[in-house]
Amino acid sequence: MPSTRKTADVAGSDTVLDIQGLTVRFETADGEVQAVSDLSLTVAKGECLGIVGESGSGKSQTFMATLGLLADNGRATGKVMFGDADLLTANEATLNSIRGNRAAMVFQDHMTSLTPHMKVGRQLTEVLQRHRGLDAKAALDAVIAMLRRVQIPEPERRAEMYPHELSGGLRQRVMIAMGLLCHPELLIADEPTTALDVTVQALILDLIRDVKDSDNTAVILITHDLGVVAGLADRVAVMYAGRVVELGDVNQIFSEPQHPYTQGLLACSPRLDDALGGKLKTIPGQPPNLQRLPPGCAFAPRCPYVIAACAERPPLRPAAGGGLKACVRDDLASITKAAS
Template sequence: MTPTEAPLLQVEDLAVRFRVPEGEVAAVNGLDFRVARGQTFGIVGESGSGKSQSMLAIMGLLAANGRATGRALFQGQDLLALDAAALNRLRGNRIAMIFQDTMTSLNPYLTVERQMTEVLELHKGLTRRSARQLAIETLESVSIPDAARRITMYPHEFSGGMRQRIMIAMALLCQPDLLIADEPTTALDVTVQAQTVQLLRELQRTHGTAIVLITHDLGVVAGLCDDVMVMYGGRVMEQAGAEALFDQPSHPYTVGLLGAVPRLGQDDDLPLAAIPGSPPNMLRPPAGCPFGPRCALAADRCATQPPALVVEGARRRACHESTAAVTALRAARA
């Protein structure tokens, strides 16, 4: 994105809270990021870091006990300030989402045909016949064989990989400007994962769609993303270009994540590296850095002072320690 180009999506000071019987869960805290047109923006981190909830908040799909504050500007329009009717005009049309669990995201009582044609009838005003033809063509574009016959089937009649392709096809029916993909390769075998990544890459090249990719799979991030944001405890720990992040991580948490990735040629007898400890309880979040209790570089101030998210060249990082100290930590663990 050039300095003068307005971002497609600009999130400012996003916070997400959930009321539960025990109190309030601080799921996301002060999130800021931008996504440019045609960019693939990755969000990574452990389960519970706030990745999915931040995107559900932007889509207006939080659970009934959740609330979001801040701003999420989509082409200058604040999504958090829109009512349900206005959001419905955008969702599935200009903004689409591929959900993590395809079996529960697709309606088991409706055929794939009805679920796809409904989107086109609602957002594009097509007739049932025209919508069906476009739905078949879209299924063919995501490599669903014999699409004209299979479109009449129900979700349970497809494999997990096929359902994932159907979800991608549904998300792309209206050629959205922004596609949010939440763990699109989860529970898929390696071959289908590679096919899904290639499919997203080709569809982005064809339609110029911006993609926000939420994933645990750093291999997928390396192969698909332009920029990567690392989250932990509802906060941004680090953000950088994908190549820079993998070559030179500048936060102890990023070092830990990369160190836990299996590598070709690694001795089978050696255990995988692991980050000791557990993620924080967001009912009672730490007063300082959320990663402090698990960090090898933690000092006294890390327990009481949350580090500011500081811009350092082309990256952002939130850590009291210097980049040199993090680099030394990485070298010691290599």
């Protein structure tokens, strides 16, 4: 179901997750790192929100904070509403009843949360027994059915295996099966296809699409791969230095990006349909030091269109070409058209 909220990110009756003013800070020996700054986003039922941005832009930590999974040196402020619960102030018991049940997060394989010394079938049945109170037999039946849904061949045999006995692609499918077992309202997939071969990537993306369309699950898809975003997302949030700098409908972001950073990302990416698969490359220059964020636009040192007004931080506001952008300039469309 495509999003109906294309020009403003305000919570509606179909909102599943409503993040308002989220800031994430880490205490380190060198001082404080501000990984996420005053970020607001919503995602609706049956919607897929793509999150893109360079490495270190705060994509993962935004959602780690959302589910109360920050490292011990991290602290989050703001509001993260999931139903009636503010996940930032909820106690551990509430978080445990939501995580892996009504809201699931699937990580890239190397961050797998599968326990190495436990058979995968048992790990999955435990989730259902804990959250849904199923008996062992009913839980195992549901697990086998879910393994079959994620297209794991011979699910009864695989359920008897340990994680290391499975290939990376199968392990990733087990992780997704685990995330989907309780039919969550929200699935957060953090680089779910990175490091997998193209056939397995396609299978996993089909599966996420199916969950979104058939189960009306809200999906947040974090990825470096613009091709994946183009194929699956309804809306896209572009992050830079811990902030959303552009937010819009997927077609608008790809055909008429409004923010110079998004324009740079797209300009230095290979064509989405080329053999390299549209992998996101970096644009010249470096992102700012998150320990010393500049008072103005964080993209200014790399921006070809910088003017004096950029010394003041631009808020995220409606852009002339659609969506929202955090940039002071409204004349970029005419400049970029004249230059092309």
